[in-house]
Amino acid sequence: MTARLGEPEELPINEDNDVVRVRQLVRTYAQQAKLSLVDQTKLVTATSELARNTLVYGGGGTALIAPVDDGRRLGVRAVFTDEGPGIPDLDLALADGWSSGKGLGLGLSGARRLVDDFTLDTEVGRGTTVTVVKWAR
Amino acid sequence: MERVPILKIGDVLLVSIQIDLQDQGVLALQEDLAERISTTGAYGVIIDISAVDIVDSFIGRMFATIASISKLFDADTVVVGMRPAVAITLVELGLTLGDVRTALDLDRGMKILRVLGKQRRGSFAVTDDFAAEEVL
Numbered sequence: 042m043t044a045r046l047g048e049p050e051e052l053p054i055n056e057d058n059d060v061v062r063v064r065q066l067v068r069t070y071a072q073q074a075k076l077s078l079v080d081q082t083k084l085v086t087a088t089s090e091l092a093r094n095t096l097v098y099g100g101g102g103t104a105l106i107a108p109v110d111d112g113r114r115l116g117v118r119a120v121f122t123d124e125g126p127g128i129p130d131l132d133l134a135l136a137d138g139w140s141s142g143k144g145l146g147l148g149l150s151g152a153r154r155l156v157d158d159f160t161l162d163t164e165v166g167r168g169t170t171v172t173v174v175k176w177a178r
Numbered sequence: 179m180e181r182v183p184i185l186k187i188g189d190v191l192l193v194s195i196q197i198d199l200q201d202q203g204v205l206a207l208q209e210d211l212a213e214r215i216s217t218t219g220a221y222g223v224i225i226d227i228s229a230v231d232i233v234d235s236f237i238g239r240m241f242a243t244i245a246s247i248s249k250l251f252d253a254d255t256v257v258v259g260m261r262p263a264v265a266i267t268l269v270e271l272g273l274t275l276g277d278v279r280t281a282l283d284l285d286r287g288m289k290i291l292r293v294l295g296k297q298r299r300g301s302f303a304v305t306d307d308f309a310a311e312e313v314l
Binding site for chain 2: 057058060061064065068078079081082083085086089090093137148150151154155
């Protein structure tokens with residue numbers, strides 16, 4: 042459906058510093074898509090939360106960052122994939138303030154509020170994929 | 179891993195975050211600060227985030243943790259210089275910074291710390307900081 046501008050780029054998420062690299066790459070794509078400064082900040086913050094989830098809860102994985110174009114506007118899509126334990130109770134995981142680990146419980150629910158599209162695909166024992174899109178206004 | 183330098187100005191410790199902090203760096207900064215407050219007896223900590231372009235839940239929690247730790251040493255923490263885009267994002271993310279005080283800039287942050295420090299030590303005359311009281 043969506044035509045791509047430029048090339049998607051995949052980054053591994055296996056260590057702390059990879060989260061920083063994801064933030065920096067997403068920032069670059071967001072600037073290219075001409076997102077406003079506030080929208081750039083929201084998207085980078087959301088992807089920082091999701092990249093950390095992939096590392097901490099998913100046991101590592103990948104981030105695929107791509108420019109998107111729906112014919113009317115440009116945007117950035119980020120897909121986080123891990124082959125970790127999956128999320129047994131999605132409603133709970135998406136609730137504010139709930140955390141299974143060392144976070145504040147704002148990672149998933151907060152990230153969802155900061156982006157335009159948010160889809161989550163998870164299966165216990167198989168892993169989790171989270172896709173987010175932020176569009177330029 | 180890069181470390182964030184901690185500067186001492188009078189009785190205040192100043193931390194200016196100028197790099198894109200990774201999580202280990204955040205934890206190291208907490209430990210370094212606790213150590214410095216305890217050895218210097220500083221009554222205040224200022225964290226300058228004017229160069230920080232995102233604050234996510236991990237970094238936000240660091241501010242709250244540093245504030246709690248510094249309280250145990252009878253010191254106050256003020257976060258200064260938050261960018262407007264960061265403030266908007268924090269509110270939407272749903273992150274509250276707990277007991278952390280914030281101030282527009284370094285100057286106001288220093289004034290708040292001076293007044294708070296004197297109040298907590300129960301000193302009498304605070305005439306030279308009269309103007310600062312208006313900031314509070």
